[in-house]
Amino acid sequence: MxxxxxxxxxxxxxxxxxxxxxxxxxxxxxxxxxxxxxxxxxxxxxxxxxxxxxxxxxxxxxxxxxxxxxxxxxxxxxxxxxxxxxxxxxxxxxxxxxxxxxxxxxxxxxxxxxxxxxxxxxxxxxxxxxxxxxxxxxxxxxxxxxxxxxxxxxxxxxxxxxxxxxxxxxxxxxxxxxxxxxxxxxxxxxxxxxxxxxxxxxxxxxxxxxxxxxxxxxxxxxxxxxxxxxxxxxxxxxxxxxxxxxxxxxxxxxxxxxxxxxxxxxxxxxxxxxxxxxxxxxxxxxxxxxxxxxxxxxxxxVASTTTLAVEDISTSKILESVEFYPNPAKNILNLKIADPSKAFTFEITDMSGSQILINKTNSNQIDISHLKPGIYMGTVQMENEKISKKIIIE
Ligand SMILES: [Zn+2]
Structure with missing residues (x-):
């Protein structure tokens, strides 16, 4: 037929x-x-x-x-x-x-x-x-x-x-x-x-x-x-x-x-x-x-039109393993990112959410010498996903 x-x-x-x-x-x-x-x-x-x-x-x-x-x-x-x-x-x-x-x-x-x-x-x-x-x-x-x-x-x-x-x-x-x-x-x-x-x-x-x-x-x-x-x-x-x-x-x-x-x-x-x-x-x-x-x-x-953080397992896994060191930090903060080929943005906000610093250069070494001692949040964004961790600056 x-x-x-x-x-x-x-x-x-x-x-x-x-x-x-x-x-x-x-x-x-x-x-x-x-x-x-x-x-x-x-x-x-x-x-x-x-x-x-x-x-x-x-x-x-x-x-x-x-x-x-x-x-x-x-x-x-x-x-x-x-x-x-x-x-x-x-x-x-x-x-x-x-x-x-x-x-x-x-x-x-x-x-x-x-x-x-x-x-x-x-x-x-x-x-x-x-x-x-x-x-x-x-x-x-x-x-x-x-x-x-x-x-x-x-x-x-x-x-x-x-x-x-x-x-x-x-x-x-x-x-x-x-x-x-x-x-x-x-x-x-x-x-x-x-x-x-x-x-x-x-x-x-x-x-x-x-x-x-x-x-x-x-x-x-x-x-x-x-x-x-x-x-x-x-x-x-x-x-x-x-x-x-x-x-x-x-x-x-x-x-x-x-x-x-x-x-x-x-x-x-x-x-x-x-x-x-x-x-x-x-x-x-x-x-x-x-x-x-x-x-x-x-x-x-009618699926969600926004990308959820949990969806992209590869990016999620990279972000899960992000580390900031030393912590407490002074002058230079190092970012440990599992996949160095992935573009990311790094920002620091104070605990009220105000942005203090933003770095879009994919650099793993961040100059924090101008920041006052205190507690901050560091956020790495990769594609549409983010991870935030606390940073203490001395
Ligand atoms: Zn058949």
Whole structure:
């Protein structure tokens, strides 16, 4: 089957919206935290887990591998839900990891993709989507979002959306009122082809019955496309939403969209074969789709637009180890900074907060000979983060 492509002229389309999305630097900074090295590791580890046919030991092993990744990112038992189901004679589990929103804890942005495979290890279909969801969860773990996010790894997709359809019937509709879902963003087969340039991605547009959710889905797919061009180097095109785990949500009236590889797609010769392997796909494409996804999920979940001190671990660690010596000091104060290549600003304030001295020269030796004896605060600022420590001047 060939997937039709619907040409949409991006600039014309965006002009219809009164609230055009604007670029947010904090969103780009977090999108830039997608790691090519992590993507490679996830894809290769996923591949090594073998054929993850639903109901097999390999499928269970993949489930546990994903769960262990979340644990390594710092997610706790309270964040996990294991949804066991049986259908068509096979039993398996979906993994749901929830990050609670600050303003709307009971309204959910769902980002999902399947981890089961058939015939081969499924490194593209769908190790690629699985890897991106892991990077999303890692990067957004400590980022405040207005809406709650559910990271969902479905099983049983290849046998007919078994895991996602049970999730909708048993969990989404299993409460009264049913779960309140803002949007579902699915990632399936976003690995591209090793032999192609892979510069574009399909954004999936809901054109199916029921039609009650189609207008809202049209807005959402445009926002997904906007985020892709804002936060990744990829271009976009649109295709009809079909044949993957958002379908049961769509049929339930939810607002859905997703990413699907542009080159390859239904013509990808490797998917659903033993050759759906790392060597036949494009891990740089997965990295770029990951950046688009981090931008988009921040947009949909309304992530904090300010950079928090705890977020940038590398800078935080450097700042944590900053030392001022000698302390008490006289005439010269020395700054010990772990990474001398990083630019920083140093300032001294008195205990009422008035600035006494500022030094922007990246110097580790500060002349304090003109300061009166007393207690001061020294502050090192690096990028957007600061650390302050007390200094006694004799
Ligand atoms: Zn798939």
């Amino acid at each position: 060939f997937k039709r492509s619907i040409q949409v002229f991006f600039l014309l389309a965006i002009s219809h919206f009164t609230k055009a999305q604007t670029f947010i630097q904090a969103y780009q900074d977090r999108a830039n935290k997608v790691s090519q090295a992590n993507v490679k590791t996830y894809l290769q580890e996923f591949e090594a887990l073998g054929i993850k046919r639903t109901g097999t030991t390999q499928n269970t092993n993949a489930f546990n591998w994903i769960k262990n990744k979340y644990t390594s990112f710092g997610y706790a038992t309270a964040n996990f839900q294991e949804h066991s189901w049986t259908a068509n004679g096979v039993s398996s589990k979906n993994l749901i990891v929830t990050k609670t929103g600050t303003l709307y804890p009971n309204k959910f942005v769902i980002v999902c993709g399947h981890f089961d495979s058939i015939n081969g290890p499924g490194t593209n279909d769908n190790g690629s989507g699985t890897s991106i969801i892991l990077e999303l969860a890692r990067i957004l773990k400590d980022v405040p979002t207005d809406y709650s996010i559910k990271f969902i790894h479905f099983s049983g997709e290849e046998q007919g959306l078994l895991g996602s359809s049970r999730y909708v019937s048993q969990i989404v509709n299993g409460t009264s009122p049913k779960m309140d879902i803002k949007v579902v963003v699915n990632l399936d087969q976003v690995g591209g082809l090793a032999t192609k340039s892979n510069t574009k991605i399909y954004c999936d547009k809901d054109q199916s019955a029921p039609n009650s959710n189609n207008a809202a889905a049209a807005l959402v797919v445009q926002e997904l496309a906007n985020c892709t061009t804002l936060y990744s180097p990829l271009g976009v095109d649109f295709d009809p939403a079909e044949s993957t785990d958002y379908v049961p949500f769509q049929q339930n009236g939810e607002i859905i969209t997703g990413f699907w590889e542009y080159e390859g797609g239904y013509n990808n010769p490797f998917v659903h074969t033993a050759n759906d392997l790392y060597v036949n796909m494009d891990p740089v494409y997965v990295y770029n789709v990951g950046k688009a996804a981090v931008g988009a999920i921040q947009h949909f979940a």
